[in-house]
Amino acid sequence: MSNSHSGNNTANTHWLEQALTQALTKPLSHLVNLEEPLDFTGYVKAGGYVGATKALQECTPNDVLTIVSDSGLKGRGGAGFPTGMKWSCVPALQKQETSEAESTNASFNAQESSYLICNADEMEPGTFKDRYLLEGVPHQLIEAMIIASYTISANKAYIFLRGEYFLAAKLLQKAIDQAYENNWLGANIQGTDFQLDLYLHTSAGRYICGEETALINALEGKRANPRAKPPFPQVSGLFGKPTVVNNVETLSNLPHILKHGSEWFKALSPDSDPGTKLYAACGQVNTPGVWELPMGVTIRELLYQYAGGMKDGVNLKGLLPGGASTDFLTEQHLDTPMDFDSIGKAGSRLGTGGLIVLGDQHCPVAMVLNLLRFFAQESCGWCTPCRDGTPWAVEILTRFEQGTAKAEDLAQLHELCDFMWLGKTHCALAPGAVEPLKSAMRYFKEDFEQHIEQGCCPYESKLSNKEEKKAASYGQ
Amino acid sequence: MNNNDFSVSQIIPSLMVADDDIDFHQYLSSDELKAIEHEVSIMETRESAGIEALKIVQQQRGWISDDSLTAIAQCLNISTAQLEGVATFYNLIYRQKVGHYVIHLCDSISCHLTGYEQILNVIKRHLNIDYGQTTADGQFTLLSNACLGSCDKSPAMMINGKHYHSLTSESVVAILNGLSQNLGDDHV
Numbered sequence A: 001m002s003n004s005h006s007g008n009n010t011a012n013t014h015w016l017e018q019a020l021t022q023a024l025t026k027p028l029s030h031l032v033n034l035e036e037p038l039d040f041t042g043y044v045k046a047g048g049y050v051g052a053t054k055a056l057q058e059c060t061p062n063d064v065l066t067i068v069s070d071s072g073l074k075g076r077g078g079a080g081f082p083t084g085m086k087w088s089c090v091p092a093l094q095k096q097e098t099s100e101a102e103s104t105n106a107s108f109n110a111q112e113s114s115y116l117i118c119n120a121d122e123m124e125p126g127t128f129k130d131r132y133l134l135e136g137v138p139h140q141l142i143e144a145m146i147i148a149s150y151t152i153s154a155n156k157a158y159i160f161l162r163g164e165y166f167l168a169a170k171l172l173q174k175a176i177d178q179a180y181e182n183n184w185l186g187a188n189i190q191g192t193d194f195q196l197d198l199y200l201h202t203s204a205g206r207y208i209c210g211e212e213t214a215l216i217n218a219l220e221g222k223r224a225n226p227r228a229k230p231p232f233p234q235v236s237g238l239f240g241k242p243t244v245v246n247n248v249e250t251l252s253n254l255p256h257i258l259k260h261g262s263e264w265f266k267a268l269s270p271d272s273d274p275g276t277k278l279y280a281a282c283g284q285v286n287t288p289g290v291w292e293l294p295m296g297v298t299i300r301e302l303l304y305q306y307a308g309g310m311k312d313g314v315n316l317k318g319l320l321p322g323g324a325s326t327d328f329l330t331e332q333h334l335d336t337p338m339d340f341d342s343i344g345k346a347g348s349r350l351g352t353g354g355l356i357v358l359g360d361q362h363c364p365v366a367m368v369l370n371l372l373r374f375f376a377q378e379s380c381g382w383c384t385p386c387r388d389g390t391p392w393a394v395e396i397l398t399r400f401e402q403g404t405a406k407a408e409d410l411a412q413l414h415e416l417c418d419f420m421w422l423g424k425t426h427c428a429l430a431p432g433a434v435e436p437l438k439s440a441m442r443y444f445k446e447d448f449e450q451h452i453e454q455g456c457c458p459y460e461s462k463l464s465n466k467e468e469k470k471a472a473s474y475g476q
Numbered sequence B: 001m002n003n004n005d006f007s008v009s010q011i012i013p014s015l016m017v018a019d020d021d022i023d024f025h026q027y028l029s030s031d032e033l034k035a036i037e038h039e040v041s042i043m044e045t046r047e048s049a050g051i052e053a054l055k056i057v058q059q060q061r062g063w064i065s066d067d068s069l070t071a072i073a074q075c076l077n078i079s080t081a082q083l084e085g086v087a088t089f090y091n092l093i094y095r096q097k098v099g100h101y102v103i104h105l106c107d108s109i110s111c112h113l114t115g116y117e118q119i120l121n122v123i124k125r126h127l128n129i130d131y132g133q134t135t136a137d138g139q140f141t142l143l144s145n146a147c148l149g150s151c152d153k154s155p156a157m158m159i160n161g162k163h164y165h166s167l168t169s170e171s172v173v174a175i176l177n178g179l180s181q182n183l184g185d186d187h188v
Helices: A009-020 A040-045 A050-058 A061-071 A083-088 A091-098 A129-136 A138-151 A166-181 A212-219 A248-252 A254-260 A262-267 A299-306 A340-345 A364-378 A384-402 A407-419 A429-443 A445-454 A460-474 B030-041 B047-061 B066-076 B080-087 B109-113 B116-127 B169-187
Strands: A114-120 A154-161 A197-202 A243-247 A276-283 A289-294 A316-320 A354-359 B101-106 B140-145 B157-159 B162-164
Touching (some): A040 A138, A061 A083, A061 A254, A114 A138, A114 A248, A129 A248, A129 A276, A138 A154, A138 A166, A154 A166, A166 B162, A197 B047, A212 A243, A276 A299, A276 B109, A299 A316, A354 B109, A364 A384, A364 B109, A384 A429, B030 B066, B047 B066, B066 B080, B116 B140, B116 B169, B140 B169, B157 B169, B162 B169
Parallel strands (some): A114 A243, A276 A354, B101 B140
Antiparallel strands (some): A276 A289, A316 A354, B101 B157, B157 B162
């Protein structure tokens, strides 16, 4: 769905006309242009900064909070926490609620300043939806962050971008500079008394930085281990100040909710979860990609209609519905709507909404081993269950792949899953590793057992011999 | 470290760093100092510019030596040990000398499902190095990287900030040869 055009004016106008026809149905992505993202002027012409104008000129921070709460927007970073509820914990907003009458035109400097952080540390394996927004329509995020900062009384905001997204960094910095030049950032934004400084922070490559308290430690220049909660960041976050951390996609909804209203947002989806979602698919499918669709599209539609079905005629073995740290689902779940509740009831999590699809010619144990290697490498090492449990699982799974696993190894894996589960670890990384592992042992039990019985990986002979020979011929 | 099987002594050449041998005013260039102070100015504390400062110096010198680490720590008014804790936490901060080109090959799930192992074997054979090693001529270092976010165009790799997608055994060799050629041309 990349909206390419040649860059000349006619093509540009044509592309924009086409794009604007989808403004009400694909709010997040209709202006995405990966070839030539809209600059400030182009974005304004396309209807940009209207939502922010409405927020700053017509709404009090509490009005914005009410609109966003009413819209039912849930966080798109994986956990699905209601955005309005997250914001409402910020002390500045609570004070306003109690003294609504006096604060008709809230003076921001008088209140305790908060921080807004955009979590753009997209590093969940199999997830690439935020990159699409960051590279395709950078000004949308800037506008969204102005709205969110205004609401939570933040005068400083940071975009925490993963270090590997060099192109996004370049485009975002350009958009930030243009927003400053046009008085959308800095002092007295658009003639109001609202002030906001927005900075881009690029990280240096570590998955745990996507955990909001680890991210805050990283921004403070500390080793990025997650913090204990409570206190929650909304109360005591960056430099001990109230801090809201929101995902790129979550924030990107704001300009449109402000512009078109919460009722419109709810009506976007026939499902219980409102709005649209950036869904994606990767792995062994014909046409991997990312698509903005109404919340609640079924897995079947996503897999066969959008991702073009299974690659090379293989059959579906299983899939992870929302990134590496979600439970496997299988054929029997294909008609499940991709929303937070339905996927939850099916025994997994919507997560980031990106399918990772496994075909039946590929070893599920090898897939889980790859996932666990990732979690073992990215564990921050702070708590024992995660630091020791994830490499231990890797060791056992490696034995399965090498054909030296015994029956008790399977029991040991089950026990490890229990040791690393929620409530026993410092953060959600290890439980996230357990989800694909435990569900794989449930759905692909026979595969695990065959590795033990046959003393080798039953899939190995099908695949790697051929590839090894092919690779050897290219070397040197 | 699983995939990257280098030993601790290889990753951290020396933890015993004598702080007083270095004067950061002398050690860091005026450009480096200026860039670091800019980063400090937009944060609330000096220490919070740590990652940025490491990146600034690495940009100039290719990697973070023990002396660089000490100088940056002094400049930010934190202990070398604290900065070492930050530096070694991240995949993109190099604590040992790397080649002119650093290959970050994505080894996460989508690339696994689309056969990055084959690409890895081709790179290893073509350059005659393993993960964590640098070619004898100092041109290439090979490292693994967690998911590069190019899952719709996997297998993928990143070299010196540029992303390469939909790799095949043929294309990866062509890319490496092209880069090698560029370097040769620069030196003429």
